[in-house]
Amino acid sequence: GGGAAREAQGEPAEILKRVFGYDSFRGEQQAIIEQVVSGGDAVVLMPTGGGKSLCYQIPALARPGTGVVVSPLIALMQDQVDALRALGVRAGFINSTLDLDERRTVEAEFLAGELDLLYLAPERLRVPATLDLLARGTVSLFAIDEAHCVAQWGHDFRPDYLNLSVLGERWPDVPRIALTATATRATHKEITERLGMDRAKHFEASFDRPNIQYRIVAKDNPNRQLLRFLTEEHPGDAGIVYCLSRNSVERVAAFLNDNGVKAVPYHAGLDGRTRALHQSRFLREDGLVVVATIAFGMGIDKPDVRFVAHLDLPKSVEGYYQETGRAGRDGQPSTAWLAYGIQDVVQQRKMLQGGEGDEAFRRRAGAHLDAMLALCETVDCRRAQLLAYFGQEQTGEKCGNCDNCLHGSPDAFDGTVPAQKALSTVIRLRRERGQSFGTGQIIDILLGRRTAKVIRFDHDQLSVFGVGEDLSETEWRGIIRQLLAQRLLEVGGEYNTLSVTEEAGAVLRGERQVMLRKEPKKAPRASGGSGS
Numbered sequence: 001g002g003g004a005a006r007e008a009q010g011e012p013a014e015i016l017k018r019v020f021g022y023d024s025f026r027g028e029q030q031a032i033i034e035q036v037v038s039g040g041d042a043v044v045l046m047p048t049g050g051g052k053s054l055c056y057q058i059p060a061l062a063r064p065g066t067g068v069v070v071s072p073l074i075a076l077m078q079d080q081v082d083a084l085r086a087l088g089v090r091a092g093f094i095n096s097t098l099d100l101d102e103r104r105t106v107e108a109e110f111l112a113g114e115l116d117l118l119y120l121a122p123e124r125l126r127v128p129a130t131l132d133l134l135a136r137g138t139v140s141l142f143a144i145d146e147a148h149c150v151a152q153w154g155h156d157f158r159p160d161y162l163n164l165s166v167l168g169e170r171w172p173d174v175p176r177i178a179l180t181a182t183a184t185r186a187t188h189k190e191i192t193e194r195l196g197m198d199r200a201k202h203f204e205a206s207f208d209r210p211n212i213q214y215r216i217v218a219k220d221n222p223n224r225q226l227l228r229f230l231t232e233e234h235p236g237d238a239g240i241v242y243c244l245s246r247n248s249v250e251r252v253a254a255f256l257n258d259n260g261v262k263a264v265p266y267h268a269g270l271d272g273r274t275r276a277l278h279q280s281r282f283l284r285e286d287g288l289v290v291v292a293t294i295a296f297g298m299g300i301d302k303p304d305v306r307f308v309a310h311l312d313l314p315k316s317v318e319g320y321y322q323e324t325g326r327a328g329r330d331g332q333p334s335t336a337w338l339a340y341g342i343q344d345v346v347q348q349r350k351m352l353q354g355g356e357g358d359e360a361f362r363r364r365a366g367a368h369l370d371a372m373l374a375l376c377e378t379v380d381c382r383r384a385q386l387l388a389y390f391g392q393e394q395t396g397e398k399c400g401n402c403d404n405c406l407h408g409s410p411d412a413f414d415g416t417v418p419a420q421k422a423l424s425t426v427i428r429l430r431r432e433r434g435q436s437f438g439t440g441q442i443i444d445i446l447l448g449r450r451t452a453k454v455i456r457f458d459h460d461q462l463s464v465f466g467v468g469e470d471l472s473e474t475e476w477r478g479i480i481r482q483l484l485a486q487r488l489l490e491v492g493g494e495y496n497t498l499s500v501t502e503e504a505g506a507v508l509r510g511e512r513q514v515m516l517r518k519e520p521k522k523a524p525r526a527s528g529g530s531g532s
């Protein structure tokens with residue numbers, strides 16, 4: 001390279017103290033940092049607020065050269081760089097907000113070995129000139145932030161992330177660290193594969209956020225319910241209220257202001273200046289409420305967000321976890337509050353059906369929604385369910401800090417018998433016929449309906465035909481959805497067919513009880529998603 005490689009600046013523990021002012025590492029930070037400092041790759045799953053940034057910032061300081069950070073959060077780069085400079089770290093960024101002169105300056109600093117950290121937007125790496133620039137300087141590591149953006153079925157997919165495998169190909173000796181706060185096992189695998197990080201060490205921090213109280217309430221008059229929640233439990237607190245549409249964002253913000261709660265709207269329909277103003281007011285003022293679409297919040301580092309409220313159902317558990325995770329980063333008690341109603345289901349199903357994407361995309365989106373619904377419907381500890389969704393080992397203990405643990409669930413019932421009926425229908429189809437079907441056909445069999453499809457497959461000859469006539473279609477849909485949520489049933493294949501899991505055996509043998517939440521009386525006819 002042309003520039004002089006920058007000297008390394010010490011040992012990780014010493015840098016932690018001297019530069020960042022912290023006494024000790026948190027969780028797995030130290031192990032992650034050691035892995036990268038020694039030149040190895042790392043894939044890091046750590047919840048929001050867990051301290052991911054230090055995992056690449058410290059190695060960037062400890063290794064000679066410049067740490068290159070790929071981040072989709074263009075709006076935050078200036079803030080991040082300013083914060084680092086305030087600590088004496090030589091940081092810069094290149095994105096579309098810079099004019100030519102500013103960009104040339106940053107490039108020159110990089111080439112001269114005068115940068116510890118260089119933030120880049122992923123689309124920059126599509127440009128050969130950027131890759132050539134990096135090749136002419138000294139790169140100490142590549143950090144790929146928000147790495148779940150590489151997952152094509154995820155909720156934040158960014159096509160430019162698919163190009164990032166070029167980093168490993170072109171710089172095989174430069175360590176790479178991929179970081180995300182949202183990843184299921186499947187996403188985790190996809191990150192590793194698509195970025196070509198098969199030699200990486202994997203670090204998975206606990207996804208539990210014990211200081212966040214999870215509550216999901218039945219929606220009847222959402223604005224009033226929200227106002228009550230805010231005035232009774234969080235007067236004067238800073239928080240975020242998420243709504244699905246720009247219109248409802250504006251309406252709710254106005255409603256709160258009319259009722260004495262200081263609130264500002266935030267959505268993609270507002271001009272950039274207003275958005276930036278509202279974001280910085282939220283960061284700086286005490287006790288301001290931001291009413292926002294999900295356009296707000298990625299990468300926002302405000303430690304004292306006391307609540308995150310959802311007035312509309314998030315589209316996925318990943319989204320819900322990420323959004324609620326913005327509460328309580330300082331470790332103090334905080335609330336994740338969601339009002340959920342029948343209309344949410346209807347609306348989201350409709351959006352899925354009429355929405356963009358091909359059939360496979362819609363099916364995946366339907367599965368995401370089903371998992372979110374299952375979280376809403378669970379009679380068990382919400383935290384346990386959330387952690388199970390992210391594949392985290394369960395202790396079987398209740399958390400004591402979610403609505404179901406705190407109040408118990410009034411509408412729970414022993415659903416072992418209906419669960420056995422549904423599970424054995426799925427099993428019989430497989431064992432006796434070698435077939436697997438989706439939710440719709442299973443329900444038709446349980447209800448003893450002689451539909452054309454039932455007759456075509458002779459399913460009225462099965463011994464389980466009609467064993468579920470005591471319940472309605474809606475109830476069966478709820479039951480099957482909950483069996484999926486409890487991982488007794490699995491959905492898979494091109495057609496989202498059902499199969500039973502290993503754990504279902506204990507239920508079928510009568511060794512395990514299944515608790516279910518009763519379906520609300522006027523449940524909608526679910527369609528799309530995993531139904532067939």
Ligand code: ADP
Binds near residue numbers: 023025026046052
């Ligand atoms: P993430 O990117 O995982 O959401 P951050 O890197 O923004 O989290 O860190 C969250 C907060 O925790 C920041 O304010 C950061 O300074 C602080 N933090 C991180 N590591 C430590 C540590 N070892 N000791 C004390 N505070 C830390």
Ligand code: ZN
Binds near residue numbers: 381382400403405406
């Ligand atoms: Zn709980």
